[in-house]
Structure formats: C-alpha cells, structure tokens
Amino acid sequence: MEPLFTPEQLAEIKAYHLPHYIRGAVSPLISLGTFALIIGVLLQPFYRGAQGCAAWLSHRFARLRTAPVLRVVVSALDKMWGEPGWGTAILFALFVDLFIELLYSPANIYFGYVLEHRYGMSNYTPLRYALDTFKGLALEATASSMLVLGLYGLARRVKRWWLVLGVPSALLLLGASVLDPYRSQIYFQQAPLEQGPLRERITSLMARAEVPFQDIRVEKTSVESKRLQAYFAGMGPTRTIVLNDIMLRELTPEEIVAAVAHESGHVHESKWPGRIASSFALVAFLFAIDRLLRLAAARGWFGTTRFADIRTLPLLWLLAFLVFTLSAPVSAVFSREREREADRYALHLTQDPAAFRRMLVKAARVNKMDPEPPRWIVLKGYSHPPIGERLAAVPPTP
Template sequence: MTPRVWAAGTLAVLLVGLVVYALVAVPWHRPPAPRADQVAALRDFPADQVARGRAFHAALRPGSYGSMAVGLVVTLLLGLTPLGARLVTWAGRPFGDHWVARAVLGGLVIVLVVEVVTLPFAAWRHRVVVEYGISTQTWGAWAADLAKSYAVGAVLGGLALLGFFAVTRFAPRWWWAFGAAGAALLVVLLSFVLPVVVEPIFNKFTPMAAGPLRDDLLGLAARDGVPVKDVLVADASRRTRAVNAYVSGFGPTRRIVVYDTMLTEATPAEVVSVTAHELGHAKRQDVLTGTVIGALGAAAAVVALYLLGSLGWLLRWAGADAMGEPRAVALLLALVTLAGLAGGPVQALVSRRVEERADRHALDLTGDPATFASMQRRLGTVNLSDPDPPAWEYLMSSSHPSTVERMAAARAYARGER
C-alpha cells in the first residue's frame, strides 16, 4: 500500500479512537439543573450586580470578537494567498534561504503579524478590565506579561516548527507518521510539564502559612485520596482582583494553589469548597482525559494535513509546492486555526460536562451545598461574570456551567435530587 493509503487508514483509526475514548471518558449524560432553581438562583443576585456583570461582558465583546475576526481574516489572507509564502522566503533570505530559517523564523513572522494586528483588541480588553476594577495591572505590567507570553509562545512554537519541518525534510514520504507521533508526544509534554515550568514565569508562589485552613485543605485532599505535596499561595493580586484556586502538577509535583485574593475575599469554608472541586479534577484524572483527547486530535490533524497535500489547488493558492515544505507554514497555520474554530463549541461542551462532574464531586466530598452555592455567588460577584449568559455565547465558548446552573445544582443536591 502507498503512504497515502496508510495515512487515510491511520486517520480513520485515530478519529474512531478519539470518538470512542471521548464517549467513554466524558460524563455526557448528566441531568440539567432544574430551570426553576436557576431562576431562583438568579433572584439571589441584586439587579444592579447582574446589570454590571452583563455590561462588563458587553464591553469586552467588541475586543474579543473583533480580535477573533481580524485574526482569522489575516490568517486566511496569509495562508490562502502567496503572501504568507513570500514572508517565509523573506525571513529565510538573510540566512541563505536555509530551511531551518524558513521554517522557524518564517513561522514566527507569520504568527507575529497576526499578533500585531490583533494587539489593539488586546489593549481594548485590558482597558475594559481595568475600568471595571478586575485588573490591577498598569499598562507597563500588562505589556511585560504580554511580552513574556509572546516569548514563551515563540520558544514553544519555534521548537514545534523545527521538529515538524525536520521530519518532513528527512522523511518526505512518511512524515505524517512521525509527525503524528511527535504531535501527540508534544501535547503530553505540554500538558504535564508546562504548568510546572511556565507558572513561575507569571506568578510567585509561597507556601501557605501553617494554620487551620492549610490543615483543612491537606486533610480534604487526604480524605479524598489525592496526594498533594504542598499548599501554595499565588500573588495574583498584583495582576487581578479575581479569585480562584486550582490543583496543579502531577505525582510528586502536585500541589493546591490558592490565589491570595481568595484568602481576602472568601471564607475558609468557601476556599475548601473550591478546592474540593479542583480535587475532583485530580481524582477523576481530568487532565489525563484532556491530554489523551488532545494527543489523538493533534495526531489526527497532522495526518489530515498530509492528506490535504494532495489538493494541488490549495497549495497553488498558498504559493507552496508541498504541504511539508516551509513555504506552506502559513497555510498550515490557517488550516489549524479553522479547525480550532470549528471544534470550539465541542471543546466547550466537553469542558462543561467535566466541570459539572467536578462540581458534584465537591458537593459529595464536603456535603455542604449551601457553602458551594455561596462560593459560586461570590465567584460571580467578584469576577463579574454574567450569571446567566446568552445562549449563543454559552454554547459557543463557555467552558463552565453558568453561575445559576451551578447554584441550581446545589439546590437540587440539597433536596437529594442529584
């Protein structure tokens, strides 16, 4: 059989495996929170607070969706016309048109162009979060964080591009197989290693002081059978007033992380409730689930890109000769962007189902639905969330159940209905 036939068969196996694994690992069948309880939960919020949360999100939308639209247009312009290929050639010319320069520098130039044209929208969003009192960052601190984010992305992206085009160069007929394996491995590494390596670039972490709260959190983890190394406090207040907590790392690096803002805004019982939710993710190995889904999806994407290389008209549009040569990097990024947008609602749905399961875990672990509901109310209040967002936005991009859904679930749990 030819490599193309093998690739088509491999893609079919990967897609079937992805669907089967998702059906088994994701808790799809969960009863919705009763609508009557959601309406009652919404009444728990003062009208002016609901209006402020909705005004905040309305003010964010032009920047968020404007950035998405402009970024998509520019990405498609570079990827579906020879313009992207010309930029790649230009980037490699000072280095003798070496394939490494074209692959790495050319790819980074393409990404940089998109980042630059969407920068005004990022500034718009920062102005809004400052105006509404969510962000505590000055423009200088915001720019520094943005530069750090770009630098991390450039290193990771450069390594990924180097690896991809090295494989296509040295295994021109079978690069899809090696590339698929490499993409899956990269997802695994980023999932488990990146949080431990990158988090300290943006935040400082200090051990939580000895006391009742630390003891309660460690005791909660022990009772749940989730070993944690430590409880850390992140200096989130230098960036935001939002509150949060999470469990990060795996094995010997796993630790509970609490925002310092949460320690000042929430009660100890509410901190325990949020931590119980996060322990639910660790208990159910949700990071592993997301990693497997991501690895299968990444491998399938590489094989699909190889098969798309048979579409001569697509390559001609992009000014490239083959999908596996550096001049096609803008086309690759355009196709990946389109796939990401198309899969966004499905990813959001998967995330909501997983978050609902973690909510139920928190309720079971603490046995305290009243505190769970009060914590959700506090999260919505401090973080200025829309407690009951528009249905179209919820379906498109909401990674968590809405605030009223979570509060309604707590009410139903208290009655023994969930």
C-alpha cells in the same frame, strides 16, 4: 435567598460582558479575513523579506558559523533541513506571527487592559502589562521556531514524518501535565501556604478525598488581576494545590475548602478516554497536514517548488484554526458536564451546601460573572456552566 446582584450590579456586569460577546460573534470572521489577507496578498512579500533578512544575517554573522559550539548547531540544522534555508523558514514564521500580533494588538490591549481597568478587574500597571505581553510573545516565538524546525524539518527528511512526530508528541502531551506546577511560575510568584488551621483543614479534606498532593501554594496573582482563582497543577507526585492570594483575602476557610473540594472532584475524573482521543486526534491532524503539504507541492501553490516548503505555513495555521473553532463547542459540552460533576462531588465530600453556595456567590460577585450569558455564547465554547445554573443545582440548606 437574596438575589445574586442588585439591579445596578447586574447592569454593570452586562455592560462589562457585552464587548466580549460582540468579540465572540465577530472574531471568527476577522480571523478568516486575516488568513485570506496573509495567504492571498502578504505571503510572497513576507517570504522575500525573510529571504533577504536571512541572507543579510548570514553575511553579517558569518564568523559565528565557525565559532566553537555554534558551529555544531548550525551544521546540525543544515543537515536536518537538507539544504540551507532554515533561517528563512524561521524568519518567515516569525514575520507571520508578528504581523498577526500587531494586527490584533489594539483589541488585545482593549480587552486585556482598558476594559479590565474600566470595570475594576485589573491591577496591572502599564509596565507589568507590557512585560507580561513581552514574555508571552517570547514564548510564542520560541514555540513557533521549534515547530517550524521540528515539523517542516522532519517532513522534509522522513516519509511517514506525521507518525514519527505524532506518536512522541502524543506521549509528551500525556506527560506534559506533570510539568504544570512550574508553568505559571513564569508569570507569578508563589509561596507555600503557611502552617495553620486552613492548611490542616485542606489536608484532612484531601485525605478524605484520597487525593495525594505535594504542597499547597499561594500564587500572588493580585499584581495582575482582582479575580478569585484556585486550581490543581501537576499530577501524582507533582500535584500542587494552588490558591491565589485574593481567595485568602475574600473567602472564609469554609468557602476555600468548598472550592478545593470542587477541584479535587476533577482529580477523580476518568481522564484516559479524553487523553487517548486527543492523542489519536493529534496524529490524525498531522496526517491531514501531510496530505495538504503533498497537494500544495504537487500543484505548486504559493510558488512552492518542493514538499514541505515553508510558504505553506499560513495554510496550516488556517487548518488548525478551523479544527479548533469547529471542535470547541463539542469539547465544551464535555467540559461543562465535568464541572457539574465536580460540583456534585464537592457537595457530597464537604456536606456543606451553605458554604459551597457562598463560595459560588462570592466568586460570581468578585469575578463579575454573568449569571445568564446568551445561550449561543455558552454553546460556542463555555468551559463552565453559567454561574446561575451552578447555583440552582446546589441543594437548599435546611
């Protein structure tokens, strides 16, 4: 078999990935330093700033408190919070978010735009990049405000808030994937795959795999990136097979079928053990937050005077960061095993190892995958086995 890359291509791929590996090594330390800076130095200035801003806004827009619909919203928020001050809480959370975003923005622009363009991986125009970044920030700010109101609002009013919040959130988490087909449409245009041989082949493949689906759609990701991508979104009646427009351009129908077969392997995974485990983990995490909030209130950390004071928020972020960083290597082990299994499933379903191999080779070339990344980077949280390993597992074609 011809080598995956020429020596020149391999050198380019290694050069492209090196900054990512360096970031992988230093970013946990930088994150810890950022938390130390916020918790140790910036917390009180941010809090006083949020108080000042909230006071100014409520004075400036005092009329809105009596406006028809807003009046109801404002009084509901006052009631939920138990006292005025939810405005300060939201602004404080937004200040912390904004500070972290600004601090990381040089690195984010370098990795998301500069490096991608330097290695020909990106089709972003500066305008579209700015627009997508702005969309992401707006989503994050909304989620952050809702989290503050939901978590802190509830914690202030209900003794076992972690159960009251945890159980419905866990249920919501179980059902959230039903909405998956609609999420990526915030960023990309989609259209149904046109009628024709490719649609027929995928449809008959899915019939053999016994995977029902709603539609096959083509996502126009080429406005942003040059990478190949296919995924299944949703579940049951909302399941949608999504191929990006680059796949249709770069892969033959056999190779696209091989990629879809891999994705269909994921449908047959037993998802309930993982889902139930993550539901319990979520409730346990909220319980740990409850203990931390009680400790902070008892000791008067950060000048807090009561339980669930918003000034504990950066501490909760730190706790979440530690939990995610430490659990990533463990969940990645399971993820890589699921990927190996999906590869085996696809090979069994299509009985076409040659097309499967060509699909992996093209994916590796187009997406500039490192065939042999450093072992520690894989262990730290790679969701897929390295492409070299996946290729080696494909049986040779006679």
